[in-house]
Amino acid sequence: MSITAPAGFTAAALTAGIKPSGNPDLALVVNNGPEFHAAAVFTRNRVVASPVKISRESIKDGQIRAVLFNAGNANACNGTQGDKDAQAAVDQVAKLLDVAPTDVGVCSTGLIGEPLPMDKIHAGVEKLVPGLGDHGGDAAEAIMTTDLVKKEVLVKGDGWTLGGMGKGVGMMSPSLATMLVCLTTDASATPEMLDEALRAASRVTFDTLDIDGSTSTNDTVFLLASGASGISPSQEELNAAVLEASEDIARMMQADAEGVTKRVTVTVEGTGSDEQAVNAARTLARDNLFKCAMFGSDPNWGRVLAAVGMADADMDPDHISVYFNGHAVCENTTGTPTAREVDLSGADIDVRVDLGTGGPGRATVRTTDLSHDYVHINSAYSS
Amino acid sequence: MSITAPAGFTAAALTAGIKPSGNPDLALVVNNGPEFHAAAVFTRNRVVASPVKISRESIKDGQIRAVLFNAGNANACNGTQGDKDAQAAVDQVAKLLDVAPTDVGVCSTGLIGEPLPMDKIHAGVEKLVPGLGDHGGDAAEAIMTTDLVKKEVLVKGDGWTLGGMGKGVGMMSPSLATMLVCLTTDASATPEMLDEALRAASRVTFDTLDIDGSTSTNDTVFLLASGASGISPSQEELNAAVLEASEDIARMMQADAEGVTKRVTVTVEGTGSDEQAVNAARTLARDNLFKCAMFGSDPNWGRVLAAVGMADADMDPDHISVYFNGHAVCENTTGTPTAREVDLSGADIDVRVDLGTGGPGRATVRTTDLSHDYVHINSAYSS
The missing domain is CATH 3.60.70.12 (L-amino peptidase D-ALA esterase/amidase)
Structure with a gap:
């Protein structure tokens, strides 16, 4: 090893x-x-x-x-x-x-x-x-x-x-x-x-x-x-x-990321190209509101839509779907009746977003949540 | 009123x-x-x-x-x-x-x-x-x-x-x-x-x-x-x-921003255009490591350089200068001898970055620090 x-x-x-x-x-x-x-x-x-x-x-x-x-x-x-x-x-x-x-x-x-x-x-x-x-x-x-x-x-x-x-x-x-x-x-x-x-x-x-x-x-x-x-x-x-x-x-x-409490895998599909899918997955992976929701084990899929809506990727804004740990929380840009019931309390969270164009683009980005420890570690590093 | x-x-x-x-x-x-x-x-x-x-x-x-x-x-x-x-x-x-x-x-x-x-x-x-x-x-x-x-x-x-x-x-x-x-x-x-x-x-x-x-x-x-x-x-x-x-x-x-303890004004100059200056100022204003340093009143100018180095803006990577509250902390991409002495304990922090090209671009973006309260507020919002 x-x-x-x-x-x-x-x-x-x-x-x-x-x-x-x-x-x-x-x-x-x-x-x-x-x-x-x-x-x-x-x-x-x-x-x-x-x-x-x-x-x-x-x-x-x-x-x-x-x-x-x-x-x-x-x-x-x-x-x-x-x-x-x-x-x-x-x-x-x-x-x-x-x-x-x-x-x-x-x-x-x-x-x-x-x-x-x-x-x-x-x-x-x-x-x-x-x-x-x-x-x-x-x-x-x-x-x-x-x-x-x-x-x-x-x-x-x-x-x-x-x-x-x-x-x-x-x-x-x-x-x-x-x-x-x-x-x-x-x-x-x-x-x-x-x-x-x-x-x-x-x-x-x-x-x-x-x-x-x-x-x-x-x-x-x-x-x-x-x-x-x-x-x-x-x-x-x-x-x-x-x-x-x-x-x-x-x-x-x-x-082992700084302050991590959740390992979050973001997969985006249904867009024009793999590159576009990476763009959208990164935009979501970097969104602090989304990352805070993950820290709180909060299935706040609205923040997923707000984040990917700003991404440089082809999408059909009325037909976006979101899955947390395989559970559909949003279909056709609308919450599912059981959206708030999904359990995100585990350390691994899988997020899949279909941008609804039917296009072949697909990519996965790995990220983490945004926790108190991240802020603590990074506000007291140099001095 | x-x-x-x-x-x-x-x-x-x-x-x-x-x-x-x-x-x-x-x-x-x-x-x-x-x-x-x-x-x-x-x-x-x-x-x-x-x-x-x-x-x-x-x-x-x-x-x-x-x-x-x-x-x-x-x-x-x-x-x-x-x-x-x-x-x-x-x-x-x-x-x-x-x-x-x-x-x-x-x-x-x-x-x-x-x-x-x-x-x-x-x-x-x-x-x-x-x-x-x-x-x-x-x-x-x-x-x-x-x-x-x-x-x-x-x-x-x-x-x-x-x-x-x-x-x-x-x-x-x-x-x-x-x-x-x-x-x-x-x-x-x-x-x-x-x-x-x-x-x-x-x-x-x-x-x-x-x-x-x-x-x-x-x-x-x-x-x-x-x-x-x-x-x-x-x-x-x-x-x-x-x-x-x-x-x-x-x-x-x-x-009044969520969890704010610092009001941070980021000005970028010395780049090709005002649009490029906005790009670079935004890249810095969104950088979580920089925002955590501001929360910690930490004059960690290295994070400023790491952030602006990724911006879509003209720059001379060997001639970047950074000023915190008017105090030069980095000149020609090198720390000044008094860089760590600048006092950032106040609620308002002014950050100015000269990207060193001599170009006319200049822009200001207002942002805040990234604090424990921001994480707290945003990890416990919906559920």
Whole structure:
């Protein structure tokens, strides 16, 4: 159950002192080959953190040999000093591992706008390299911020395996999140195959996880392949494994989202295209009134209609239907007689909306409720 | 200070029994002429309540003689029965006032998807008409839902006056709100002049008040002119009065928003156009992480950058500046040394963001923080 389960990977983690809590906060993942192929996807935010700038360059040749992670500091919006600091950390890792700096990725998560404590980073990296081993679980713990549980996954292929770790519980949407994910596999696959598998999986997992409508400056998902199993899966086999791992991690993120008391799955259908369905599902998933109703286990379907009515999606405003946990609460834009009787007291709520056009568009977005704890956690984070 | 202050207007209000609280919930505003010119703007939501459907038809000829208001029930998403019920109420008002049904407007606010209790409506309307008089204040009270204070305004022209009332504290954005507003004036003005004045004022007041990113199915703003003063102001004078009244009511709505502890004014500049500036200001005003930080009086400018980085607006990602209450907290996308020292403990917070392109676009959006009370009020509303 870890990123070091696939052959060819080692990891190390420790407390560098970046987090005030004294919890582990620095981790290194190394691909020992024989192949060093990789793919990555990044935040769509136009304000990007320094580590994202560096990793975007590093991935361009499809080769990554190591990724350095830190939690407790996002190294975002620190100007050219932030870029220099991220590069200095990468250079140190490259030197200690005797690899090219352009083959090292870097990921940071935490508070925006605080200078990276480079003395702690350098001292930590110095100790990380001799400690490399089968320590994927420690790495998964070190990248946590307000996560309550560490998030790991293992998918078995035919003679090969794929492991993963992730962190992320807030600032999650619309494409990725304050989300760092590292997937590793001992399959042999070209960078192009890895890229196709990662993009296909992200589109329906990380990209449609929408906790609070906010998108981080630091989102990064790496997929590293060592080829150490000697097995070359087909594109379909690779896609399936990456999708399964991504789905599992996205579900763990949804379940551990900041202040979550409800896991809400929003499916929209009956509109012009899948893209329109995503638009409408996101509009609903981000509607605070709807999210508060979910927190209150309140089958207030009127707020569903008010929200989707603003979405950029084809709809027949007089023929919209809404289902809570499979129970029809609204048909033809009118409440059903038993609408208020549906029981939403459980932790999982399934919401399905048919926009009534008969069109083929369909999409699912995963979100959460808006709770007192969300407000508490996020009003007392930085100061 | 009321809609019956301008000559030519009477109003009445009473408790019809629609609100479970037993508070007043039905009001009638009548224009006694000699002119009956009017303008109105409505929600942009594609799911619209029955009263909006009827009022949109009534306003087409620029003439309205009376508007019936009820609170406690939105009469939205009630299917054809909802349309019939709204029409029946309008027909009753028209018959009692001896006017054409097409000259009667109707506005509802409250829970979506509950049938309108027509026995109570009919009994109430029957009593409203003989009670018509200088009761604008009572009408302003009867349209309240979760509003804590009634919202009235009076603007003096040169020989004429303009009065107004409004309600609305949540589901407010991006164009209008769960907002009902009625403005009355004894000025003599054509429907075209009224329409121009109302649209110009709405664009910079009601349309840029964004409490929670949600847009109601029922938003309506009426402007009624009796001509009873015998004065015909210029378009500029009319525009100025309607703008002043709209600004005052919008400010009262912001101050009374559900669960508000902070009144936050977001101004964005340095982008390509005013429209882009509105996009960016709205994106920030709706960002839950930013709103939680405001609740916590936390100068967490990193969340401002993370939010505006996702906005559909021209920006220079390396040259964004942020000011809290006039204090520079971020310059060139980098925190200032004194960023964490700014005091946000007061009830009013001014946020200014320069997107760094040097472009002429500039816009202001008014919003609020995201508080525990907002979650409490909105998780326990319908059931």
